[in-house]
Amino acid sequence: AQSVAQPEDQVNVAEGNPLTVKCTYSVSGNPYLFWYVQYPNRGLQFLLKYITGDNLVKGSYGFEAEFNKSQTSFHLKKPSALVSDSALYFCAVRDSDYGGSQGNLIFGKGTKLSVKP
Amino acid sequence: EAGVAQSPRYKIIEKRQSVAFWCNPISGHATLYWYQQILGQGPKLLIQFQNNGVVDDSQLPKDRFSAERLKGVDSTLKIQPAKLEDSAVYLCASSFTISRTVSYEQYFGPGTRLTVT
Numbered sequence: 001a002q003s004v005a006q007p008e009d010q011v012n013v014a015e016g017n018p019l020t021v022k023c024t025y026s027v028s029g030n031p032y033l034f035w036y037v038q039y040p041n042r043g044l045q046f047l048l049k050y051i052t053g054d055n056l057v058k059g060s061y062g063f064e065a066e067f068n069k070s071q072t073s074f075h076l077k078k079p080s081a082l083v084s085d086s087a088l089y090f091c092a093v094r095d096s097d098y099g100g101s102q103g104n105l106i107f108g109k110g111t112k113l114s115v116k117p
Numbered sequence: 118e119a120g121v122a123q124s125p126r127y128k129i130i131e132k133r134q135s136v137a138f139w140c141n142p143i144s145g146h147a148t149l150y151w152y153q154q155i156l157g158q159g160p161k162l163l164i165q166f167q168n169n170g171v172v173d174d175s176q177l178p179k180d181r182f183s184a185e186r187l188k189g190v191d192s193t194l195k196i197q198p199a200k201l202e203d204s205a206v207y208l209c210a211s212s213f214t215i216s217r218t219v220s221y222e223q224y225f226g227p228g229t230r231l232t233v234t
Contacts, residue, residue, distance in 0.1 A: 004159075034222075043121070043208060043225035044160070090159050104173055105223065107159030 002027050002095050006108035013081045013115050021076040021111045023091030032094040033074040034105065035065055039087045047089075050074060061085070081115045088112050119143065121226035123209050129232045135197035138229045142190070142211030148172075150223060151184055151194050152208040160208055166192065167215060199233045206230050 003026045013019045025031055032051050036044040048059025055067045065076045076089060089112075092105040122141040130136050142149050147168050152160035163182065165173040169189040177184070181200070186192040196203055210223040 036225075041227070043227045044210075046222045046224070049222065092159075104162055104165060107161070109157065109159050 002093055002106045004091050004093050004106055004108040006089075006091055006111045008111050009109075010112045010114060013113070015083055015115055015117050016080050019076075019078050019081045019085070019113065019115070021089050021091075021113060023074045023076065023108060024072050025074060025091070025093040026072065027093055027095040029095050031074075033065075033067060034092040034094075035059065035063070035074075035076050036090045036092065036107075037087050038090065038110070044090060047076070081113075083115050083117055086113055086115045121209055121211055121224055123207075123226035123229055125229055126227065127230050127232075129234065130199055132201055132233050133198040135195065136199055136231060137196075138194045138207050138209075138231075140192045140194070140209030140226060142192075142209070143224055145213070146211035146224075147189070147214045148212045148221075149186055149192050150210040150212075151192070152210065154206040154208055154228070156205070163194070172215070196231075199231075201233050204231060204233045 005024045007022055011021055034049045035047040037047055038044045047063050048057050048065055050057045050067045058064045063078050065074055067074050088110045090110050091108040094105050124139050128136055149166045151163045153163050154160045163177045164184045166186045169186050182196055184194045206228040208228045209226045212221040212223045
């Protein structure tokens with residue numbers, strides 16, 4: 001069965017410092033991995049995805065994520081956090097070999113990122 | 118390009134009443150998804166349409182939930198009768214299409230926040 005774990009409910013970072021939001025996954029085949037961000041009273045916004053190729057993926061707003069197959073992880077990173085990055089971040093996975101629903105994403109429970117001035 | 122539209126944004130009903138949500142996907146998107154997001158959790162897929170056909174409704178509580186996308190564009194999700202545990206944000210998303218070899222991003226609407234009292 002597919003699953004996604006975001007082990008931290010909340011991550012606190014000072015503005016200007018690097019940030020990391022952790023995500024690990026479990027799939028039977030090859031993973032397609034995604035990060036979404038959710039601001040209050042807004043829908044989810046796509047940040048970046050890993051399908052294949054380079055393990056370091058760059059996305060919107062200066063975010064990047066590193067795919068690590070041996071550790072089954074896809075951590076979200078940013079070199080210098082901004083107060084405006086404060087939001088809820090969701091990791092999601094789709095099993096490329098899953099014989100059932102195509103396009104069906106499994107989401108983690110979310111990590112609240114708080115960036116203080 | 119207009120995003121995914123949803124209405125209403127907020128709804129408060131009493132248990133055992135019925136409620137309907139509407140979604141208009143991004144123009145040209147063949148795939149439409151309805152998700153349920155309970156507070157503190159990630160979105161959970163309820164139903165997925167490809168054009169006007171159902172691809173996956175395995176997690177839809179069919180005794181009380183129904184959804185349709187008659188003309189392959191707009192969609193409605195209905196709950197009848199509602200229970201207290203249905204209190205959640207209902208998110209609609211759309212993507213260009215679905216494919217085993219290409220993973221298209223899902224674009225989310227702002228959601229409908231349902232409170233059942």
